[in-house]
Amino acid sequence: MNERRGITPYLSIKLAKQFNTANDYFMILQGYEVKKVSDKLEKATPDLAWFRKVLFWDTDIYKLDWQKNRQSKIKRTLF
Structure with missing residues (x-):
């Protein structure tokens, strides 16, 4: 969160239980890591x-x- 560290599958499942959502919901929201890698490739x-x-x-x-x-x-x- 806040681009400080990635969400692991374990953390995603733990958060999903707390917020009553699908297990992979928080993994899907982790788009900033893809952006980081694409920025590196562009540069x-x-x-x-x-x-x-x-x-x-x-x-x-x-x-x-x-x-x-x-x-x-x-x-x-x-x-």
């Missing part, structure tokens, strides 16, 4: 060894957000 960076640093002379290549404005980064590397 994946390419292998920087393949890029010449001179292509990104005006920025710090290690601090780039590779998902934001990805079209311009593709154009910069290919053309």
